[in-house]
Amino acid sequence: MAKANPNYSLLQGSYLFAEIARRVKEFTEANPDAAKELIRLGIGDVTQPLAPAVVEAMHAAVDEMARAATFRGYGPDYGYDFLVNAIREFDYGTRGIDLAYDEVFISDGSKCDVGNFQELFSDDCVVAITDPVYPVYVDTNAMAGRAGRLNDSGMWDQLIYLPCHEENGFVPSLPAVPVDIIYLCYPNNPTGTTLTYEQLKVWVDYAKENDAVILYDAAYRAYITQPGIPRSIYEVEGADEVAVEFCSFSKTAGFTGTRCAYTVVPHKITVAGAQGERLELNALWKRRQSTKFNGVSYPVQRGATAIYTPEGQKQTETTVAYYMQNARVIGEGLRAQGLTVYGGVDAPYIWLKAPQGMDSWAFFDLLLNEARIVGTPGAGFGPSGEGYFRLTAFNTRENTLKATERFARIG
Amino acid sequence: MAKANPNYSLLQGSYLFAEIARRVKEFTEANPDAAKELIRLGIGDVTQPLAPAVVEAMHAAVDEMARAATFRGYGPDYGYDFLVNAIREFDYGTRGIDLAYDEVFISDGSKCDVGNFQELFSDDCVVAITDPVYPVYVDTNAMAGRAGRLNDSGMWDQLIYLPCHEENGFVPSLPAVPVDIIYLCYPNNPTGTTLTYEQLKVWVDYAKENDAVILYDAAYRAYITQPGIPRSIYEVEGADEVAVEFCSFSKTAGFTGTRCAYTVVPHKITVAGAQGERLELNALWKRRQSTKFNGVSYPVQRGATAIYTPEGQKQTETTVAYYMQNARVIGEGLRAQGLTVYGGVDAPYIWLKAPQGMDSWAFFDLLLNEARIVGTPGAGFGPSGEGYFRLTAFNTRENTLKATERFARIG
Numbered sequence: 005m006a007k008a009n010p011n012y013s014l015l016q017g018s019y020l021f022a023e024i025a026r027r028v029k030e031f032t033e034a035n036p037d038a039a040k041e042l043i044r045l046g047i048g049d050v051t052q053p054l055a056p057a058v059v060e061a062m063h064a065a066v067d068e069m070a071r072a073a074t075f076r077g078y079g080p081d082y083g084y085d086f087l088v089n090a091i092r093e094f095d096y097g098t099r100g101i102d103l104a105y106d107e108v109f110i111s112d113g114s115k116c117d118v119g120n121f122q123e124l125f126s127d128d129c130v131v132a133i134t135d136p137v138y139p140v141y142v143d144t145n146a147m148a149g150r151a152g153r154l155n156d157s158g159m160w161d162q163l164i165y166l167p168c169h170e171e172n173g174f175v176p177s178l179p180a181v182p183v184d185i186i187y188l189c190y191p192n193n194p195t196g197t198t199l200t201y202e203q204l205k206v207w208v209d210y211a212k213e214n215d216a217v218i219l220y221d222a223a224y225r226a227y228i229t230q231p232g233i234p235r236s237i238y239e240v241e242g243a244d245e246v247a248v249e250f251c252s253f254s255k256t257a258g259f260t261g262t263r264c265a266y267t268v269v270p271h272k273i274t275v276a277g278a279q280g281e282r283l284e285l286n287a288l289w290k291r292r293q294s295t296k297f298n299g300v301s302y303p304v305q306r307g308a309t310a311i312y313t314p315e316g317q318k319q320t321e322t323t324v325a326y327y328m329q330n331a332r333v334i335g336e337g338l339r340a341q342g343l344t345v346y347g348g349v350d351a352p353y354i355w356l357k358a359p360q361g362m363d364s365w366a367f368f369d370l371l372l373n374e375a376r377i378v379g380t381p382g383a384g385f386g387p388s389g390e391g392y393f394r395l396t397a398f399n400t401r402e403n404t405l406k407a408t409e410r411f412a413r414i415g
Numbered sequence: 416m417a418k419a420n421p422n423y424s425l426l427q428g429s430y431l432f433a434e435i436a437r438r439v440k441e442f443t444e445a446n447p448d449a450a451k452e453l454i455r456l457g458i459g460d461v462t463q464p465l466a467p468a469v470v471e472a473m474h475a476a477v478d479e480m481a482r483a484a485t486f487r488g489y490g491p492d493y494g495y496d497f498l499v500n501a502i503r504e505f506d507y508g509t510r511g512i513d514l515a516y517d518e519v520f521i522s523d524g525s526k527c528d529v530g531n532f533q534e535l536f537s538d539d540c541v542v543a544i545t546d547p548v549y550p551v552y553v554d555t556n557a558m559a560g561r562a563g564r565l566n567d568s569g570m571w572d573q574l575i576y577l578p579c580h581e582e583n584g585f586v587p588s589l590p591a592v593p594v595d596i597i598y599l600c601y602p603n604n605p606t607g608t609t610l611t612y613e614q615l616k617v618w619v620d621y622a623k624e625n626d627a628v629i630l631y632d633a634a635y636r637a638y639i640t641q642p643g644i645p646r647s648i649y650e651v652e653g654a655d656e657v658a659v660e661f662c663s664f665s666k667t668a669g670f671t672g673t674r675c676a677y678t679v680v681p682h683k684i685t686v687a688g689a690q691g692e693r694l695e696l697n698a699l700w701k702r703r704q705s706t707k708f709n710g711v712s713y714p715v716q717r718g719a720t721a722i723y724t725p726e727g728q729k730q731t732e733t734t735v736a737y738y739m740q741n742a743r744v745i746g747e748g749l750r751a752q753g754l755t756v757y758g759g760v761d762a763p764y765i766w767l768k769a770p771q772g773m774d775s776w777a778f779f780d781l782l783l784n785e786a787r788i789v790g791t792p793g794a795g796f797g798p799s800g801e802g803y804f805r806l807t808a809f810n811t812r813e814n815t816l817k818a819t820e821r822f823a824r825i826g
Contacts, residue, residue, distance in 0.1 A: 005595060005625075005626040005627075005686075005687050006536060006540055006595040006596060006626060006627055006628045006686040006687065007536065007537035007539070007540055007595070007686060007687045007688075007689075008535060008536065008537060008686045008687065008688050008689070008694045008696075008699060009534060009535055009536055009537055009538075009699070010537060010688070010689040012535070012694075012699055012702060012703075013688055013689060013694070015702065047489075049488035049489045050488050051483065051486065051488065052483060052486070053480060053481050053482050053483050053486040054477075054480045054481055054486070056481065059477055059478070059480065059481040062477045062480075062714065063474060063477055066465075066470055066473045066474055066477065066714075067470070069464060069465045069470065069473075069672070069673065070464050070465055070467065070470040071464050072462065072463060072464050072811075075462065075463070075464040075465070075669075075672075076672040077460035077461050077462065077669075077671040077672050078458075078460045078671045078672060079672055112523050112674075112709075112711075112712070113708075113709040115707065115708070115709045116707060116708055116709065119706060119707035119708075120707060123420060123558070124419060124420055124423070125417060125418065125419065125420055126418035126419060126420055126421060127420075128418070129417055129418055140706060140707070143706045144706060144707060147534070147703070147706065184416060184417040184418070185417060214416075215416040215417060216416075216417055217417045258486075258488075260488040260489045260709075261480070261486075261487040261488050261489060261490055261710075261712070261713045262480065262712055262713065262714070263523075263709065263710070263711065263712040275416075275417040275418060275419045276416050276417065276418045276419065277418075277419050277421070277424055278418075278419075278421040278424060283419045283423075283424070285419075288419060288420070288423055291423060291426065292423075292558070295530060295551060295554045295555060295558065296526065296527060296530035296531060296551070296555060297524075297526070297527055297530075298523075298524040298526045298527065298671075298674065299672075299674070300523075300674065301523070301672070301673055301674040301712050301715050302672045302673065303473065303477075303673070303714065303715075304712050304714075304715070400483075
């Protein structure tokens, strides 16, 4: 008798976005005219087109696929050399970080990599997550049986939660019990906050002392504007012994629909084998990827490589600046209404405190009904997100300005 | 202390292709001039360019990504409606198979899907594989702890092997002990053989009687030329209650480097939950994909959809016919030398018996040294592959003909 993975039954449905869709639908049915004015600042998806340099490179690659002499079949499982080397040179070499060729793995998305990476670890590893958090870290560990059970407060009883809120300046404290795997995402989704070099070093030192591994999600690194904020965890000394870094072209270059990302797994990181021997995580990830993955589309890898040309750099920086101007507009608009706002300086996410002790969902309803704006309730990202709310800078300037004008209705 | 998944240590390295590479390298170093003439009929990768209809559709989609008004961000996790509906209509509707919209899941490759699908099952499910077999079925179950340990005969002690060889006409017998998950691949990789409707029905009936699930890999279905051979397992009555079907554009339309595939998971298939309740595999796969996958590149999905246009159909059929002519050439060439040959009629793989009781690797060396041809030793696909050898029809006509002329050297 074929039996299901029992851990899947422990998962909740995708409550957050399903509930948002339900409330928006209800609003639309009750207010068909008002619904036409709805502005969505909820989902973290981009709106600006691919950079011309990327488009040109993709066309050229499609043409190569059209001729026998230049056609490409299976590519390397871990990515083409031209893209791997561009990443090594421009994302790391320029920051004094020297990565070996086989420490960089190209994939079709950070969600996949960050979701699959936990497979490399033993089921009894103790996992720590910041709270609020990107749900993929939680759900993929729950599917593997590492999260235990979901209790009535919406917390998994075997995960270690590291609360991030106003009171601690959104800087997680070290865990009270030893943990083996730590998920960190900076610039943070959903709070839009960052860690300084010194704050990040606390975690690298902890991981080294406790033989733990940091899974560092740097998907939003392109949005950092302030000095003193590391763009890679490898800027912190010793991080190459304990940290895996997940990067993506989704937000950097508008690749959410084009699909390309990469993961850095330094050779120096080792974990304990069953006989106490030390095993390279790099070798384990190679085995995982060569067995369950077949590389990224050739035209997509050519497109991603074009991001690193001088034109590609300039064009993608312009788009990032466009979104960051949106973030400033939203932040200023909310502050003008007396609201408390975090993030939006080094990240495309604005994390606001719901006014007058309102809970996340009450504020969602207020924003929807009064301002016709759809955002994301902070409670959807974990218990410590309650009372907060996420808005994104990814809409058009026009819609962002329009949304901002409506903030007066909720001030 | 972070600990590794202990199952990874049970895996062998990628012995097969590493050993092939080692022997080819040794030959090249010893015979630099002869090495220039090497013809590779080993790996199952295509050589012919993408169909013009596909190329045109991809260019148009890249142009859409270049303009804000037509730009696409995140696509649906399970694929765009235009591709899902083309598959439903042309791959199934035309054969009288009615699939619901949400029974088709688009992905970036069958290797990924077939590798990831086992996650949905409990770790204690008993897995059966045909032998010889595509190594991904074995390795992904070994990584999940379902395969047990590899013994001295190269067999995993918890897998059920279903030998396929000359004596049984490459038709696997039903297992002697009850099994829960059965991997079948037809047309078969590596043997190039097929099952008739009646032979496949035996397995569907077995699965229904034993509450088992068939994971049916149909990656080579486009190569079927003879009537009476099912192109989809759903042509067999009742299969939609027990079988998941994995299909790919890799071999159908030369997408090995472009990356697109799909998996069919009918709602009717249920497996036992922890409390004995019945759970839809469809719902479990949806949860898996929405949590760990983010959809396929938009231009790639547009390219795949163009395969279903009249021009696309004609163009891809021409390419398949080209490869199948290669298969005939190879088969005839080998038979002319008195060799026993299987496959190559409904599949791009030729499975030959090494002459005079020679083992797979001895024949590999003979072919390399005498004919300067690189193929794949059957023993690399499992114990029942010993004494056999795989050649592929995917090289150019010119190289295929040249290779065939050299068969005289080994006759």
